[in-house]
Amino acid sequence: MSWGCGLCALLAGGALLVLLLLRWLRADGDLTVLWAEWRGKKPENELRGKVVWVTGASSGIGEELAYQLSKIGALLAISARREDELERVKKKCLQISNLSDKEILVLRLDLTDRSSHEAATNSVLKHFGKIDVLVNNGGRSQRSLFVDTNLDVFSAIMELNYLGTISLTKHVLNHMIERRRGKIVTVSSVMGIMGAPLASGYCASKHALQGFFNSLRTELTDYPEISIINICPGPVQSKIIQNVFTEKLDKSIENSGDQSHKMPTERCVQLTLVSTANDLKEAWISDQPYLAVCYLWQYAPTWAWWLMNRMGKRRIENFKSGVDADASYSRKKK
Numbered sequence: 184m185s186w187g188c189g190l191c192a193l194l195a196g197g198a199l200l201v202l203l204l205l206r207w208l209r210a211d212g213d214l215t216v217l218w219a220e221w222r223g224k225k226p227e228n229e230l231r232g233k234v235v236w237v238t239g240a241s242s243g244i245g246e247e248l249a250y251q252l253s254k255i256g257a258l259l260a261i262s263a264r265r266e267d268e269l270e271r272v273k274k275k276c277l278q279i280s281n282l283s284d285k286e287i288l289v290l291r292l293d294l295t296d297r298s299s300h301e302a303a304t305n306s307v308l309k310h311f312g313k314i315d316v317l318v319n320n321g322g323r324s325q326r327s328l329f330v331d332t333n334l335d336v337f338s339a340i341m342e343l344n345y346l347g348t349i350s351l352t353k354h355v356l357n358h359m360i361e362r363r364r365g366k367i368v369t370v371s372s373v374m375g376i377m378g379a380p381l382a383s384g385y386c387a388s389k390h391a392l393q394g395f396f397n398s399l400r401t402e403l404t405d406y407p408e409i410s411i412i413n414i415c416p417g418p419v420q421s422k423i424i425q426n427v428f429t430e431k432l433d434k435s436i437e438n439s440g441d442q443s444h445k446m447p448t449e450r451c452v453q454l455t456l457v458s459t460a461n462d463l464k465e466a467w468i469s470d471q472p473y474l475a476v477c478y479l480w481q482y483a484p485t486w487a488w489w490l491m492n493r494m495g496k497r498r499i500e501n502f503k504s505g506v507d508a509d510a511s512y513s514r515k516k517k
Protein backbone atom coordinates (compact mmCIF):
# COMPACT_ATOMS: atom_id res chain seq x y z
CA MET A 184 0.00 0.00 0.00
CA SER A 185 1.38 3.46 -0.92
CA TRP A 186 1.87 6.22 1.65
CA GLY A 187 -1.02 8.14 0.01
CA CYS A 188 -3.49 5.24 0.42
CA GLY A 189 -2.34 4.71 4.01
CA LEU A 190 -2.92 8.36 4.84
CA CYS A 191 -6.39 8.29 3.23
CA ALA A 192 -7.33 5.19 5.26
CA LEU A 193 -6.07 6.88 8.42
CA LEU A 194 -8.08 10.04 7.71
CA ALA A 195 -11.22 8.01 6.89
CA GLY A 196 -10.79 6.03 10.12
CA GLY A 197 -10.32 9.24 12.10
CA ALA A 198 -13.41 10.81 10.52
CA LEU A 199 -15.44 7.71 11.35
CA LEU A 200 -14.27 7.85 14.95
CA VAL A 201 -15.23 11.53 15.21
CA LEU A 202 -18.67 10.77 13.73
CA LEU A 203 -19.16 7.90 16.20
CA LEU A 204 -18.10 10.16 19.09
CA LEU A 205 -20.52 12.90 17.98
CA ARG A 206 -23.31 10.30 17.73
CA TRP A 207 -22.44 8.97 21.18
CA LEU A 208 -22.54 12.47 22.69
CA ARG A 209 -26.17 12.65 21.56
CA ALA A 210 -26.97 9.05 22.54
CA ASP A 211 -29.81 8.22 24.91
CA GLY A 212 -29.06 4.54 25.31
CA ASP A 213 -26.03 2.27 25.59
CA LEU A 214 -24.52 0.81 22.45
CA THR A 215 -26.46 -2.48 22.61
CA VAL A 216 -29.77 -0.62 22.98
CA LEU A 217 -29.01 1.70 20.07
CA TRP A 218 -27.87 -1.22 17.93
CA ALA A 219 -31.04 -3.17 18.79
CA GLU A 220 -33.17 -0.15 17.91
CA TRP A 221 -31.42 0.19 14.55
CA ARG A 222 -30.96 -3.43 13.44
CA GLY A 223 -32.82 -5.57 15.96
CA LYS A 224 -36.26 -7.13 16.34
CA LYS A 225 -39.23 -4.76 16.41
CA PRO A 226 -41.42 -4.69 19.55
CA GLU A 227 -44.58 -4.73 17.41
CA ASN A 228 -43.50 -8.06 15.85
CA GLU A 229 -42.29 -9.64 19.09
CA LEU A 230 -44.94 -8.51 21.58
CA ARG A 231 -48.20 -8.41 19.60
CA GLY A 232 -50.65 -10.94 21.10
CA LYS A 233 -48.40 -11.59 24.10
CA VAL A 234 -49.76 -11.37 27.66
CA VAL A 235 -47.82 -8.65 29.48
CA TRP A 236 -48.28 -7.91 33.19
CA VAL A 237 -47.08 -4.42 34.13
CA THR A 238 -46.77 -3.37 37.78
CA GLY A 239 -46.77 0.31 38.72
CA ALA A 240 -49.07 0.98 35.76
CA SER A 241 -51.09 3.75 37.40
CA SER A 242 -48.60 6.51 36.53
CA GLY A 243 -45.29 7.44 34.91
CA ILE A 244 -43.28 4.80 33.08
CA GLY A 245 -45.77 1.99 33.81
CA GLU A 246 -48.70 4.04 32.51
CA GLU A 247 -46.81 4.82 29.28
CA LEU A 248 -45.84 1.14 28.97
CA ALA A 249 -49.54 0.29 29.05
CA TYR A 250 -50.24 2.79 26.23
CA GLN A 251 -47.43 1.68 23.95
CA LEU A 252 -48.06 -2.02 24.60
CA SER A 253 -51.78 -1.66 23.92
CA LYS A 254 -51.04 0.13 20.63
CA ILE A 255 -48.88 -2.75 19.43
CA GLY A 256 -51.57 -5.27 20.40
CA ALA A 257 -50.19 -6.88 23.56
CA LEU A 258 -52.82 -8.20 26.01
CA LEU A 259 -52.45 -6.40 29.30
CA ALA A 260 -52.71 -6.98 33.02
CA ILE A 261 -52.10 -3.64 34.74
CA SER A 262 -51.41 -3.39 38.45
CA ALA A 263 -50.79 -0.83 41.19
CA ARG A 264 -52.53 0.14 44.43
CA ARG A 265 -54.84 2.85 43.02
CA GLU A 266 -57.60 1.09 41.11
CA ASP A 267 -59.28 4.32 39.97
CA GLU A 268 -56.05 5.40 38.25
CA LEU A 269 -55.71 1.97 36.65
CA GLU A 270 -59.28 2.27 35.30
CA ARG A 271 -58.32 5.66 33.81
CA VAL A 272 -55.26 4.07 32.15
CA LYS A 273 -57.40 1.18 30.85
CA LYS A 274 -59.96 3.59 29.40
CA LYS A 275 -57.25 5.43 27.47
CA CYS A 276 -55.70 2.15 26.29
CA LEU A 277 -59.09 1.13 24.88
CA GLN A 278 -59.39 4.48 23.08
CA ILE A 279 -55.95 4.36 21.43
CA SER A 280 -55.79 0.64 20.55
CA ASN A 281 -57.82 -2.16 18.97
CA LEU A 282 -57.93 -4.11 22.24
CA SER A 283 -61.30 -5.17 23.63
CA ASP A 284 -62.42 -4.69 27.25
CA LYS A 285 -61.55 -8.30 28.14
CA GLU A 286 -58.03 -7.92 26.80
CA ILE A 287 -57.04 -5.47 29.56
CA LEU A 288 -57.23 -6.74 33.11
CA VAL A 289 -57.13 -4.22 35.94
CA LEU A 290 -55.70 -5.94 38.99
CA ARG A 291 -55.10 -4.08 42.23
CA LEU A 292 -51.76 -5.09 43.73
CA ASP A 293 -49.73 -3.84 46.66
CA LEU A 294 -46.16 -5.00 46.12
CA THR A 295 -45.48 -4.82 49.86
CA ASP A 296 -48.36 -7.23 50.60
CA ARG A 297 -46.37 -10.32 49.68
CA SER A 298 -49.04 -12.74 50.92
CA SER A 299 -51.31 -11.53 48.09
CA HIS A 300 -48.86 -12.20 45.25
CA GLU A 301 -49.72 -15.84 44.62
CA ALA A 302 -53.43 -15.07 44.34
CA ALA A 303 -52.71 -12.11 42.06
CA THR A 304 -50.59 -14.32 39.77
CA ASN A 305 -53.39 -16.90 39.68
CA SER A 306 -55.89 -14.17 38.76
CA VAL A 307 -53.83 -13.16 35.72
CA LEU A 308 -53.41 -16.83 34.75
CA LYS A 309 -57.13 -17.52 35.17
CA HIS A 310 -57.96 -14.54 32.97
CA PHE A 311 -55.42 -15.04 30.15
CA GLY A 312 -54.21 -18.63 30.62
CA LYS A 313 -50.54 -17.56 30.51
CA ILE A 314 -48.08 -14.75 31.28
CA ASP A 315 -45.52 -14.10 28.56
CA VAL A 316 -43.88 -11.02 30.05
CA LEU A 317 -43.77 -9.66 33.60
CA VAL A 318 -42.65 -6.03 33.83
CA ASN A 319 -41.50 -5.32 37.40
CA ASN A 320 -41.90 -1.56 37.29
CA GLY A 321 -43.64 -0.49 40.52
CA GLY A 322 -41.35 1.29 42.96
CA ARG A 323 -40.50 4.49 44.79
CA SER A 324 -37.40 6.63 44.98
CA GLN A 325 -35.91 8.63 47.86
CA ARG A 326 -34.87 12.21 48.61
CA SER A 327 -33.09 12.40 51.96
CA LEU A 328 -29.62 12.34 53.43
CA PHE A 329 -28.67 9.12 55.18
CA VAL A 330 -27.76 10.92 58.41
CA ASP A 331 -31.25 12.47 58.63
CA THR A 332 -33.24 9.37 57.64
CA ASN A 333 -35.00 6.94 59.97
CA LEU A 334 -34.04 3.30 59.52
CA ASP A 335 -37.66 2.28 58.97
CA VAL A 336 -37.53 4.26 55.69
CA PHE A 337 -34.67 2.03 54.48
CA SER A 338 -36.66 -1.01 55.49
CA ALA A 339 -39.75 0.24 53.60
CA ILE A 340 -37.73 0.95 50.45
CA MET A 341 -36.25 -2.56 50.45
CA GLU A 342 -39.64 -4.07 51.25
CA LEU A 343 -41.20 -2.39 48.20
CA ASN A 344 -38.47 -2.10 45.55
CA TYR A 345 -36.58 -5.29 46.32
CA LEU A 346 -38.60 -7.86 48.29
CA GLY A 347 -41.93 -6.95 46.65
CA THR A 348 -40.36 -7.36 43.23
CA ILE A 349 -38.65 -10.67 43.89
CA SER A 350 -41.75 -12.04 45.62
CA LEU A 351 -43.92 -11.43 42.56
CA THR A 352 -41.15 -12.72 40.31
CA LYS A 353 -41.03 -15.99 42.28
CA HIS A 354 -44.69 -16.76 41.57
CA VAL A 355 -44.58 -15.74 37.91
CA LEU A 356 -41.28 -17.55 37.31
CA ASN A 357 -42.81 -20.87 38.48
CA HIS A 358 -45.34 -20.53 35.67
CA MET A 359 -42.65 -19.55 33.13
CA ILE A 360 -40.53 -22.53 34.16
CA GLU A 361 -43.52 -24.82 33.55
CA ARG A 362 -43.95 -23.31 30.08
CA ARG A 363 -40.17 -23.10 29.63
CA ARG A 364 -40.59 -19.59 28.24
CA GLY A 365 -41.15 -15.98 29.24
CA LYS A 366 -39.50 -12.65 29.89
CA ILE A 367 -38.97 -10.95 33.23
CA VAL A 368 -38.27 -7.27 32.71
CA THR A 369 -37.26 -5.24 35.74
CA VAL A 370 -37.17 -1.46 35.72
CA SER A 371 -34.06 -0.88 37.79
CA SER A 372 -32.22 2.43 37.34
CA VAL A 373 -28.82 3.91 36.58
CA MET A 374 -28.85 4.14 40.38
CA GLY A 375 -28.58 0.34 40.28
CA ILE A 376 -25.16 0.81 38.71
CA MET A 377 -23.78 3.93 40.37
CA GLY A 378 -24.27 5.79 43.63
CA ALA A 379 -25.84 9.20 44.17
CA PRO A 380 -26.48 11.51 47.12
CA LEU A 381 -29.97 11.76 48.70
CA ALA A 382 -30.83 8.28 47.48
CA SER A 383 -28.67 5.84 49.44
CA GLY A 384 -31.61 3.53 50.28
CA TYR A 385 -33.03 3.71 46.76
CA CYS A 386 -29.60 3.01 45.21
CA ALA A 387 -29.18 0.08 47.59
CA SER A 388 -32.56 -1.38 46.56
CA LYS A 389 -31.75 -1.05 42.85
CA HIS A 390 -28.25 -2.53 43.33
CA ALA A 391 -29.96 -5.40 45.17
CA LEU A 392 -32.30 -5.94 42.21
CA GLN A 393 -29.40 -5.91 39.75
CA GLY A 394 -27.43 -8.41 41.84
CA PHE A 395 -30.48 -10.60 42.30
CA PHE A 396 -31.55 -10.72 38.65
CA ASN A 397 -27.98 -11.10 37.33
CA SER A 398 -27.63 -14.12 39.63
CA LEU A 399 -31.07 -15.53 38.82
CA ARG A 400 -30.16 -15.43 35.12
CA THR A 401 -27.21 -17.72 35.81
CA GLU A 402 -29.54 -20.23 37.50
CA LEU A 403 -31.77 -20.46 34.44
CA THR A 404 -29.29 -21.89 31.97
CA ASP A 405 -31.59 -24.92 31.43
CA TYR A 406 -34.30 -22.51 30.27
CA PRO A 407 -32.81 -20.60 27.34
CA GLU A 408 -36.25 -19.27 26.40
CA ILE A 409 -36.63 -17.44 29.72
CA SER A 410 -35.05 -13.99 29.59
CA ILE A 411 -34.09 -11.79 32.50
CA ILE A 412 -33.91 -8.18 31.33
CA ASN A 413 -32.74 -5.29 33.53
CA ILE A 414 -33.67 -1.80 32.40
CA CYS A 415 -31.61 1.06 33.84
CA PRO A 416 -33.17 4.43 33.09
CA GLY A 417 -31.63 7.77 34.01
CA PRO A 418 -33.94 10.65 34.99
CA VAL A 419 -37.33 10.26 33.25
CA GLN A 420 -40.44 12.43 33.37
CA SER A 421 -42.95 10.81 35.74
CA LYS A 422 -44.53 11.22 39.17
CA ILE A 423 -41.49 9.70 40.86
CA ILE A 424 -40.50 12.85 42.76
CA GLN A 425 -44.01 13.43 44.15
CA ASN A 426 -43.94 9.86 45.47
CA VAL A 427 -40.44 9.70 46.97
CA PHE A 428 -39.59 8.45 50.43
CA THR A 429 -38.08 11.18 52.63
CA GLU A 430 -36.49 11.21 56.11
CA LYS A 431 -39.69 9.93 57.71
CA LEU A 432 -42.26 7.45 56.46
CA ASP A 433 -45.15 9.90 56.85
CA LYS A 434 -43.42 12.90 55.24
CA SER A 435 -43.78 13.74 51.56
CA ILE A 436 -41.61 16.05 49.49
CA GLU A 437 -42.43 19.74 49.29
CA ASN A 438 -40.81 20.61 45.98
CA SER A 439 -41.14 18.03 43.22
CA GLY A 440 -39.51 20.45 40.75
CA ASP A 441 -39.62 20.89 37.00
CA GLN A 442 -39.52 17.62 35.04
CA SER A 443 -38.95 19.11 31.59
CA HIS A 444 -35.17 18.58 31.57
CA LYS A 445 -35.62 14.80 32.01
CA MET A 446 -36.01 12.18 29.28
CA PRO A 447 -39.57 12.07 27.92
CA THR A 448 -41.45 9.04 29.24
CA GLU A 449 -42.39 7.97 25.69
CA ARG A 450 -38.73 7.66 24.67
CA CYS A 451 -37.76 5.69 27.77
CA VAL A 452 -40.62 3.27 27.18
CA GLN A 453 -39.83 2.96 23.46
CA LEU A 454 -36.27 1.86 24.28
CA THR A 455 -37.54 -0.39 27.09
CA LEU A 456 -39.71 -2.23 24.57
CA VAL A 457 -36.82 -2.48 22.09
CA SER A 458 -34.69 -3.99 24.88
CA THR A 459 -37.50 -6.41 25.77
CA ALA A 460 -38.05 -7.48 22.17
CA ASN A 461 -34.32 -8.13 21.78
CA ASP A 462 -33.79 -9.88 25.13
CA LEU A 463 -31.03 -7.47 26.19
CA LYS A 464 -29.61 -8.54 29.53
CA GLU A 465 -29.08 -4.98 30.71
CA ALA A 466 -30.08 -1.73 29.03
CA TRP A 467 -28.92 1.74 30.02
CA ILE A 468 -31.53 4.24 28.86
CA SER A 469 -30.47 7.75 29.68
CA ASP A 470 -29.53 11.13 28.32
CA GLN A 471 -26.06 12.49 28.89
CA PRO A 472 -24.29 13.10 31.21
CA TYR A 473 -25.72 10.11 33.14
CA LEU A 474 -24.96 7.78 30.25
CA ALA A 475 -21.31 8.82 30.20
CA VAL A 476 -21.13 8.43 33.97
CA CYS A 477 -22.47 4.86 33.63
CA TYR A 478 -19.60 3.97 31.28
CA LEU A 479 -17.10 5.73 33.52
CA TRP A 480 -18.52 3.98 36.59
CA GLN A 481 -17.96 0.60 34.95
CA TYR A 482 -14.48 1.18 33.60
CA ALA A 483 -12.90 3.93 35.76
CA PRO A 484 -14.83 4.06 39.06
CA THR A 485 -12.39 6.43 40.76
CA TRP A 486 -12.78 9.05 38.01
CA ALA A 487 -16.54 8.49 38.05
CA TRP A 488 -16.57 9.09 41.78
CA TRP A 489 -14.69 12.39 41.27
CA LEU A 490 -17.31 13.51 38.72
CA MET A 491 -20.26 12.35 40.82
CA ASN A 492 -18.80 14.12 43.82
CA ARG A 493 -18.85 17.45 41.98
CA MET A 494 -22.36 16.85 40.62
CA GLY A 495 -23.54 15.51 43.96
CA LYS A 496 -22.35 18.58 45.84
CA ARG A 497 -24.62 20.78 43.73
CA ARG A 498 -27.43 18.30 44.18
CA ILE A 499 -27.22 18.45 47.96
CA GLU A 500 -26.96 22.26 47.90
CA ASN A 501 -30.09 22.42 45.70
CA PHE A 502 -31.92 20.05 48.01
CA LYS A 503 -31.01 22.00 51.13
CA SER A 504 -32.12 25.27 49.58
CA GLY A 505 -35.46 23.78 48.48
CA VAL A 506 -34.70 23.61 44.72
CA ASP A 507 -35.36 20.40 42.74
CA ALA A 508 -32.27 18.29 43.48
CA ASP A 509 -32.14 16.89 39.92
CA ALA A 510 -32.26 20.26 38.19
CA SER A 511 -28.49 20.59 37.94
CA TYR A 512 -27.89 17.09 36.55
CA SER A 513 -29.39 16.81 33.11
CA ARG A 514 -28.84 19.03 30.13
CA LYS A 515 -31.86 21.26 29.44
CA LYS A 516 -34.17 20.01 26.69
CA LYS A 517 -34.99 22.53 23.99
Ligand SMILES: NC(=O)c1ccc[n+]([C@@H]2O[C@H](COP(=O)([O-])OP(=O)(O)OC[C@H]3O[C@@H](n4cnc5c(N)ncnc54)[C@H](OP(=O)(O)O)[C@@H]3O)[C@@H](O)[C@H]2O)c1
Pocket residue numbers: 238239240241242243244245262263264265266268292293294295320321322323324343370371372373415416417418419420421422423424426
Ligand atom coordinates in the same frame (compact mmCIF):
# COMPACT_ATOMS: atom_id res chain seq x y z
N1 LIG B 1 -38.63 8.42 36.68
C1 LIG B 1 -37.35 8.22 36.81
O1 LIG B 1 -36.53 9.14 36.73
C2 LIG B 1 -36.85 6.80 37.00
C3 LIG B 1 -35.50 6.55 36.73
C4 LIG B 1 -35.02 5.25 36.90
C5 LIG B 1 -35.86 4.25 37.34
N2 LIG B 1 -37.17 4.52 37.59
C6 LIG B 1 -38.01 3.43 38.08
O2 LIG B 1 -39.15 3.35 37.26
C7 LIG B 1 -40.20 2.73 38.00
C8 LIG B 1 -41.48 3.53 37.78
O3 LIG B 1 -41.33 4.80 38.36
P1 LIG B 1 -41.93 6.13 37.72
O4 LIG B 1 -40.80 7.01 37.42
O5 LIG B 1 -42.90 5.81 36.66
O6 LIG B 1 -42.65 6.75 39.02
P2 LIG B 1 -44.19 6.97 39.37
O7 LIG B 1 -44.84 7.82 38.33
O8 LIG B 1 -44.19 7.46 40.77
O9 LIG B 1 -44.82 5.51 39.30
C9 LIG B 1 -44.58 4.57 40.32
C10 LIG B 1 -45.59 3.45 40.20
O10 LIG B 1 -45.32 2.50 41.24
C11 LIG B 1 -46.54 2.18 41.89
N3 LIG B 1 -46.33 1.80 43.28
C12 LIG B 1 -45.81 2.54 44.30
N4 LIG B 1 -45.89 1.87 45.45
C13 LIG B 1 -46.48 0.68 45.17
C14 LIG B 1 -46.86 -0.45 45.95
N5 LIG B 1 -46.66 -0.50 47.28
N6 LIG B 1 -47.44 -1.50 45.34
C15 LIG B 1 -47.67 -1.48 44.01
N7 LIG B 1 -47.35 -0.44 43.21
C16 LIG B 1 -46.76 0.61 43.79
C17 LIG B 1 -47.38 3.45 41.79
O11 LIG B 1 -48.78 3.13 41.85
P3 LIG B 1 -49.72 3.27 43.13
O12 LIG B 1 -49.28 4.48 43.88
O13 LIG B 1 -51.09 3.40 42.54
O14 LIG B 1 -49.55 2.00 43.89
C18 LIG B 1 -47.02 3.93 40.39
O15 LIG B 1 -47.85 3.32 39.44
C19 LIG B 1 -39.73 2.68 39.45
O16 LIG B 1 -39.29 1.37 39.74
C20 LIG B 1 -38.55 3.62 39.46
O17 LIG B 1 -37.61 3.28 40.45
C21 LIG B 1 -37.67 5.77 37.41
